[in-house]
Amino acid sequence: MIFNDTIVALSSGRLPAGVAVIRISGPQTRFVIETMSGHLPLPRQAVLRAFYSQGDGEILDRGLLVFFPGPRSFTGEDVAELQIHGGQAVVSAMLKELTGFQHVRSAEPGEFTRRAFMNGKLDLVKTEALADLINADTQAQRRFAQRNADGAQSVLYADWRKRLIHARAMIEAEIDFADESDVPGSVAATIWADTACLAQEIEKHIEGFTAAEIIQDGFRVVILGAPNAGKSSLLNALAQRDAAIVTDEAGTTRDLLDIVLDLGGLKIIVTDTAGLRENPGRVEAIGIEKAQARGKKADLVLFLEDMSDPQMVEIDWLAGDHIKVGTKLDLIEFDQTQHDQYDFCISHLSGHGIADLLEAIKQKAEARLAAAGDILPFRMRHVELLEESLEHLTEAQNTLQPLEIRAEELRLCANLLGRISGAVNVEDLLDVIFSQFCIGK
Numbered sequence: 001m002i003f004n005d006t007i008v009a010l011s012s013g014r015l016p017a018g019v020a021v022i023r024i025s026g027p028q029t030r031f032v033i034e035t036m037s038g039h040l041p042l043p044r045q046a047v048l049r050a051f052y053s054q055g056d057g058e059i060l061d062r063g064l065l066v067f068f069p070g071p072r073s074f075t076g077e078d079v080a081e082l083q084i085h086g087g088q089a090v091v092s093a094m095l096k097e098l099t100g101f102q103h104v105r106s107a108e109p110g111e112f113t114r115r116a117f118m119n120g121k122l123d124l125v126k127t128e129a130l131a132d133l134i135n136a137d138t139q140a141q142r143r144f145a146q147r148n149a150d151g152a153q154s155v156l157y158a159d160w161r162k163r164l165i166h167a168r169a170m171i172e173a174e175i176d177f178a179d180e181s182d183v184p185g186s187v188a189a190t191i192w193a194d195t196a197c198l199a200q201e202i203e204k205h206i207e208g209f210t211a212a213e214i215i216q217d218g219f220r221v222v223i224l225g226a227p228n229a230g231k232s233s234l235l236n237a238l239a240q241r242d243a244a245i246v247t248d249e250a251g252t253t254r255d256l257l258d259i260v261l262d263l264g265g266l267k268i269i270v271t272d273t274a275g276l277r278e279n280p281g282r283v284e285a286i287g288i289e290k291a292q293a294r295g296k297k298a299d300l301v302l303f304l305e306d307m308s309d310p311q312m313v314e315i316d317w318l319a320g321d322h323i324k325v326g327t328k329l330d331l332i333e334f335d336q337t338q339h340d341q342y343d344f345c346i347s348h349l350s351g352h353g354i355a356d357l358l359e360a361i362k363q364k365a366e367a368r369l370a371a372a373g374d375i376l377p378f379r380m381r382h383v384e385l386l387e388e389s390l391e392h393l394t395e396a397q398n399t400l401q402p403l404e405i406r407a408e409e410l411r412l413c414a415n416l417l418g419r420i421s422g423a424v425n426v427e428d429l430l431d432v433i434f435s436q437f438c439i440g441k
């Protein structure tokens with residue numbers, strides 16, 4: 001696709017910095033380079049150049065210039081990257097000079113990537129993965145985004161579409177040549193067996209979204225227990241700072257308080273909650289309601305009990321995974337029978353058991369990820385399209401429907417899969433997807 005205007009942006013991070021990278025893409029790129037720095041350098045080779053102002057011939061800066069002639073560039077157009085000194089004034093003078101050329105303007109957020117997509121350099125899934133790679137905070141997020149950007153997911157969907165298109169072709173052949181028995185019944189049986197298999201694969205793939213959410217948004221750990229059980233003390237010990245207020249007054253914590261941990265590269269969100277007890281005050285009751293709601297949505301609940309003063313707390317409503325933790329170990333005489341009631345016994349005073357508990361949280365999170373496959377849908381958008389395509393595939397299996405309708409359901413299913421990677425009709429999605437990017441990407 002040919003764009004008339006050339007776009008320019010600072011592609012590197014916050015200024016001042018040692019080096020700043022300015023990126024230019026579009027049909028004016030060659031002219032701009034030649035005007036500001038002399039002849040075009042060899043493709044993809046870094047050269048040291050002075051960059052001159054058109055107005056008074058002043059040198060604005062010296063730096064490295066790399067020229068990537070289209071179509072072998074990130075956007076598919078002529079692209080140049082200028083590595084210059086990362087000072088505020090240097091960069092603003094250079095950007096002002098560049099956008100002073102005719103048909104050259106500042107890029108919108110994500111516009112370079114959008115051009116890459118329009119020119120067939122990236123598909124939508126890879127584009128989204130690239131946005132995630134740029135925003136990755138933890139090593140697990142980086143590795144996951146890297147894998148998605150490599151395109152394994154797009155290959156999987158392309159393979160599914162191929163199977164569907166083949167199935168549809170065979171079914172249509174059966175419709176067209178029914179009388180001539182050119183398509184033996186056994187072929188149709190094989191096709192329907194394969195589409196049934198595909199439906200299972202898609203279903204399993206959709207289930208993997210939970211694992212993707214854990215990687216992207218974090219593994220949610222919620223600390224629950226009676227007032228004074230030591231919940232806030234545990235949160236502070238895990239955070240290694242005073243994130244929550246700790247007093248000996250029962251009911252100190254009224255609201256939810258989150259901290260974020262990086263455990264072995266995984267993002268873990270730990271939430272402190274209001275103590276669970278019967279007949280709380282009005283404000284406390286709201287806190288308890290919130291605690292229960294968060295506990296129900298948690299990936300893991302740490303249920304704390306003060307070993308020196310155990311309280312009866314109703315936790316039957318807890319459906320998910322939980323670890324029972326005995327606290328204030330330092331206050332009690334050793335008693336094996338009492339120890340055996342808990343998965344872990346800890347003391348914030350002595351630090352006993354905290355490291356083991358952290359390790360257990362990490363292992364629980366890793367186990368959840370290991371259970372999912374390698375290729376996961378990583379946007380709600382993917383899941384919605386997958387679910388819709390699965391509905392059509394299920395409908396296609398319905399032997400009560402005429403063959404024509406079943407074939408049409410296969411076509412609809414393939415189209416929806418095509419929308420995930422952008423192979424089919426996605427104009428309406430583009431603004432949403434590219435707005436996730438920063439300027440210069």
Ligand SMILES: Nc1nc2c(ncn2[C@@H]2O[C@H](COP(=O)(O)OP(=O)(O)OP(=O)(O)O)[C@@H](O)[C@H]2O)c(=O)[nH]1
Pocket residue numbers: 225226227228229230231232233234245246247248249250251252253254273274275327328329330331346347348349350
């Ligand atoms: N001896 C001892 N005291 C502890 C330990 N952990 C917590 N405490 C004390 O127990 C009291 C309550 O601790 P918190 O961490 O505020 O308990 P909580 O469960 O958050 O309490 P609420 O906010 O009221 O629900 C404080 O005085 C803590 O210093 C421990 O391991 N040993």
